Amino acid sequence: MLFGTNNQMHGTLFCFVWQIAMIILFGVFIRYDEESDTHWVETKAHDNITSDIENDFYFRYPSFQDVHVMIFVGFGFLMTFLKRYSFGAVGFNFLVASFGLQWALLMQGWFHSLDPQTGKIFIGVESLINADFCVAGCLIAYGAVLGKVSPVQLLVMTLFGVTLFAVEEYIILNLLHARDAGGSMVIHTFGGYYGLTISWVLYRPNLNQSKRMQGSVYHSDIFAMIGTLFLWMFWPSFNSAITDHGDGQHRAAINTYLCLASTVLTTVAISSLSQKTGKLDMVHIQNSTLAGGVALGTAAEFMISPYGALIVGFFCGIISTMGYIFISPFLEKTLKIQDTCGIHNLHAMPGVIGGIVGAITAAAASESVYGKLINTFDFTGDFKDRTVLTQGGYQAAGMCVSIVFGVVGGAIVGSILRLPIWGDPADENCFDDEVYWELPDEEEEHQESIPPILEYNNHMIHKQQDL
Amino acid sequence: MLFGTNNQMHGTLFCFVWQIAMIILFGVFIRYDEESDTHWVETKAHDNITSDIENDFYFRYPSFQDVHVMIFVGFGFLMTFLKRYSFGAVGFNFLVASFGLQWALLMQGWFHSLDPQTGKIFIGVESLINADFCVAGCLIAYGAVLGKVSPVQLLVMTLFGVTLFAVEEYIILNLLHARDAGGSMVIHTFGGYYGLTISWVLYRPNLNQSKRMQGSVYHSDIFAMIGTLFLWMFWPSFNSAITDHGDGQHRAAINTYLCLASTVLTTVAISSLSQKTGKLDMVHIQNSTLAGGVALGTAAEFMISPYGALIVGFFCGIISTMGYIFISPFLEKTLKIQDTCGIHNLHAMPGVIGGIVGAITAAAASESVYGKLINTFDFTGDFKDRTVLTQGGYQAAGMCVSIVFGVVGGAIVGSILRLPIWGDPADENCFDDEVYWELPDEEEEHQESIPPILEYNNHMIHKQQDL
């Protein structure tokens, strides 16, 4: 239907119409919040704020930029591992994220921060972080279908994905009042099951026709490590970006830092064990090392304690690597779920673990450890009578909501994507940039790379033929 | 004359003499400002500052580091797209930027912040950002002549470029009192026309002799995407790095974030439309997606409103991509301007748009939206009687100044660079790292990469020859 399928007008129209709709909706609904508005000087005076440095910008902007890098470089490059789908990995990731974050600002605004008096959504740096988070859910889902869908299918996936995200997030964070600052449930569990279910609906029985494209080459694996490392390094910023000012952000960063270090060791241990020769598998290093960050998404801001963070990382490295070794083949063979990037092992499972860890940690909270529980769990207003035990229950309920939204939403959206109008690639063209990208003509380079001896032989052959 | 042209003494001498001159001039003129001096403790007491966190370092250092990444990784890697000029792209970018930023600190210091009492220039983190900005103008110009000039020509270009930059910046920001925090005019318009004019003066009619080198290969395009993405992600920091503390930085970041997201969608739309097959062109994705950031350089700090930012991005994506499709070939054929990286589409045109957007936004400012206009436009001192309408006029005048400086300066510097003493590469050696770099010997690797069957054939041929 668009981008490389001889009918580009539809694709172009889709982008134009959508972007114009965004402009109109932003014009109607979106305004600067009081900290990014020129009236900030009056706000400051009113709130007795003595310095510009107390603008939320300075609390959150460095974390925002780290998250931004994770979304565009992290997710984008993590998926470049395929030998001939790197353009699609990094390019469609770029397109989808830019598309999704605008819609996310609107959807999240309507659900979370629509001002009832003015009917406006007021945005600041925290809104940008939340929009990036929302998009992350869809990019996770992209990992499951990488190389098997058209860019327009990705846009549709993202359109619905962002919508579903905003609703489940509203239910989990606002109605259930669960805490999930780093999004174990809201982002990773939802995104993981959403992508897996879509991939299940779009099952391709003859995908082995493009088997020659389903591997990496040496340098594409290095490119993927750029993605891995930026995700890994900046994950402490991800989990602390929207936690409470002060000790909240501080603690979330420390916990995530520790958890991820622990994950690397157990990932390497299991990866080496998985091969008869004891060699390491790049797929595990690229992916499973990140599972700890996912699994600490909920509990990072809690007093899980440093050794608690290490324990979570310890098990996640094991489980995620085991997932690549045992569960992914099982999912593909038995459940007919083709999961290109193994998001089940990197996001879905660790996300569920994260939800459980969060529920347990919350339920085990005590005033002796936390001081006033109000500060961390925000037991105010409608929730002022909540105990940590019920909070633990609501956390668990939140996780179920995210799974349900992922699976049911994925099934519906998958069905829509099965309609034969989206220009998805044929089985033999999967994982091939050729379908959607003008590729550089590499023949000349290869000509040059022929060693002299072969050129000589060429010459000889021609001479022989002449004879 | 130097670097790879058998007369390296000149190049080495140039670097040494210049660096020693820098040391002497820094010794005479440059000092720490009061926020980076050990006397800060007294400054604090004097200014009633209660906390170290109000040191300007904490307001601007995260943005500075983002800008720094844009200069060295962003610009450097964006130009690695050529199949055999990646060393030159990233290496000369590194050299030129390191050379230029020292000279920029002096030039900008003399023009903007020379203390009349002491005759010293006092530098702090904002000076570093400004030096990086100044260098950016020259790196933009580098994009037009990429692969066609010698490193010593680049150094000369940068030497004059930084000098011209400091003067035009002084005229635009100080004399005309125009606002241009993200440098649509001062950086991008100037740098764009400076580079294009130099490229015009250095026109090579027989450049097609190096046609075989003028393309990308698959992995060089991925390297270029590293540059693209770091520029794209950190552009909000670029446009907000030196804006007012508090809401000023906050708003500039939000506007740029939104504008760039919108640009991606229209870039993709037009790129797909440009090919009969509807496929996407990596050149557009690598470059035009950034045009929105350029075009919001002036207005990012204004109350352009979120939907206004989206509109700017919308049109910039269209115009910049159209530029690659229609205007670049026209410039080359008709105007004899060979623009290797298409800086006309990425910097010059969007820069002019940015200047116009800035002028209009300023002229349309009102107290009802801005609160006290004094805060944003700094209508104090000599400029206390200015109205927004005259401000709009001065903004427009500023844009003209930047164009004039770019074109006239470029013509003069281009003429200097035409002197036959700079060791520029022959037409057939353009876009080839071989001229200036010791390249790794790759033959062996290719030997290894010969598939077994071919080696067998080799063997057979020799046997046949023996017969």
Add this chain to the structure above:
Amino acid sequence: MLFGTNNQMHGTLFCFVWQIAMIILFGVFIRYDEESDTHWVETKAHDNITSDIENDFYFRYPSFQDVHVMIFVGFGFLMTFLKRYSFGAVGFNFLVASFGLQWALLMQGWFHSLDPQTGKIFIGVESLINADFCVAGCLIAYGAVLGKVSPVQLLVMTLFGVTLFAVEEYIILNLLHARDAGGSMVIHTFGGYYGLTISWVLYRPNLNQSKRMQGSVYHSDIFAMIGTLFLWMFWPSFNSAITDHGDGQHRAAINTYLCLASTVLTTVAISSLSQKTGKLDMVHIQNSTLAGGVALGTAAEFMISPYGALIVGFFCGIISTMGYIFISPFLEKTLKIQDTCGIHNLHAMPGVIGGIVGAITAAAASESVYGKLINTFDFTGDFKDRTVLTQGGYQAAGMCVSIVFGVVGGAIVGSILRLPIWGDPADENCFDDEVYWELPDEEEEHQESIPPILEYNNHMIHKQQDL
């Protein structure tokens, strides 16, 4: 013994046992400090802190993230230059750093911040930076033995390296009360000599058997530039990460920024001079450009003045590049030290220079320049009678300590690593990822890359054979 040597159980066990030990030790010793604990709200009240923004997190977290990038992407990618050891470079760097930072938190905690009352180590963002710093020393050492040791040897090197580091750091910073915020002595001198001595003990006379692997290819050199640039750009953060709040961090960043710019120019000058053709050598650009950052590690926080920083950079560029040209071959031939990455030129020598620069700058300090010397040199408590001259002496003594620890420690650890139990690669397998990694099967790609004409020839040959 593990990872690719058919006996993976040992390696896996090592990782598991170690990680479990970490969990137990963290459980016993490590707690959140008061700024990352939920009781921060009470701490604030007690200390009359008015805003969360004064939490140390906001002073140091942006610098921490930059340092984190240097450790994982900077060091990791800098070592990817070898044509077939990029997996090992970036992958083992990842493993070693994750392993080392946990041990570093414990070791540094016991030596520097064990609370005598509670017997606990309280950690915050500054602890994370210090752990990263500690790991940096071991990663420097990794550079000397890159490609010649097994991963388990690396882990052993890191285990002892971190231990030695914590002790020498305690002696230098606490007992001698030397200042070394950017670690010229503590990190670079120690790490450099530690690695060089180990490499000397592990001397391989027949290393030329793997000569075919000891070079770069075009794209591996570009990957290495990613490492170089992120190290170069973020070095101001490295040297300022743990300096005093306010002017201390501000000044350290400015000094490092200037010093590194100067280094680039003299590196290029000498590199061009070194080749008969005047061409540039990528090895110098990748490494020597960073020497200035190393050499300013001690003095960056002092009032060395901007031109002083330029002077340091000037000489470091020269010396480091000269080192690659003259000293490295001498070390290898005469002293039998095989230094894969040239850490002698990038870390050991510039580290010593940094120690000397620090000692001189400290000895030359005066109240007229520094205001109260107490603020910079912390002449309080046991050290309240110290003069700048004695401080200079103690700085020099500190440098000697770091050299002694590097050499003696390296000799001991090297001897341990010579035991024939660690599964190090055979001489002909050095610098080859094949030994420890499952590599992608690239044959197919090469098949594809055969130009049509050759395939035709193939065909012809077969036909001829048939004849």
